[in-house]
Amino acid sequence: MEVNKIKNGVKISGVSDLDLAQTLDCGQSFRWVEENGKFSGVAYGKKVEIYYENDDLCIDNTTSEDFEAVWREYLDLDLDYGKIRAEVSALHPVLKEACAYAPGIRILRQEPWEALCTFIISQNNNIKRIKGIVGRLCESFGERIEDYYTFPSAEKLASLEAEDLAPIRAGFRNKYIIDAAQKVAGGEVNLEKCRTLEYEQARAELMKIKGVGVKVADCTLLFGLHRIEAFPVDVWMRRALEKLFPDMTENDFGDYAGIAQQYIFHYSRMHPELFE
Secondary structure (H helix, E strand, O other), X not given: OEEEEOOOEEEEEOOOOOOHHHHHOOOOOOOOEEEOOEEXXXXXXXXXXXXXXXXXXXXXXXXHHHHHHHHHHHOOOOOOHHHHHHHXXXXXXXXXXXXXXOOOOOOOOOOHHHHHHHHHHOOOOOHHHHXXXXXXXXXXXXXXXXXXXXXXXXXXXXXXXXXXXXXXXXOOHHHHHHHHHHHHHOOOOOOHXXXXXXXXXXXXXXXXXXXXXXXXXXXHHHHOOOOOOOOOOOHHHHHXXXXXXXXXXXXXXXXHHHHHHHHHHHHHHHOHHHHO
């Protein structure tokens, strides 16, 4: 990759296997807004606009230093997804088809607390409603950056009561958000430690939080801590496994199970006719 400064940010040449819509709007993050092919959003307290100009990836409102410090890792640009896609495609014909359908998916390296909180919100919810709740949470308790808001810290939310979250309209999830914030801010749950714990121990650490079961823990580990061996199973994935992979379980997808999961999830969500 070659990084060059442009008027409003940076331009990166040589990026492969990154489709912005497939990556930023596939259900792993809920803070990106697309308009005319440009995605605006906030991550790690920084607001940017990401888009392609010809074959070059452009990130406005940033610097070369911030690209190296934040966005290169956030977009997971140093992992060879072409190699991984070839490896997981060999596992099953349907997975090969799913990989070919959306070859531009990458697993974002999100801020762990944000991932945990947003996937608590995701329980029994659809993507449109999740985005609405997350947006209201940031507007109510985050810090303003231009016309966007940062994601509120665990420390900020830990000082609140569940009733204080009424404006975000998350229902029963409010008490889980507050419990998560208090346990993370107070050190009872150590998110950074979950990067290196044995997988079952990391999952158990997250499940100390009220309302966090296996699925939310797995999503947090995959999307917030880049544990790409994680294979979250929700209703869509359970149906996909039963219908499309009846001879496989979530334990059969190897070291890159989480990446395979995203190919399958997106493919299944975009092809509901497969389940009629």
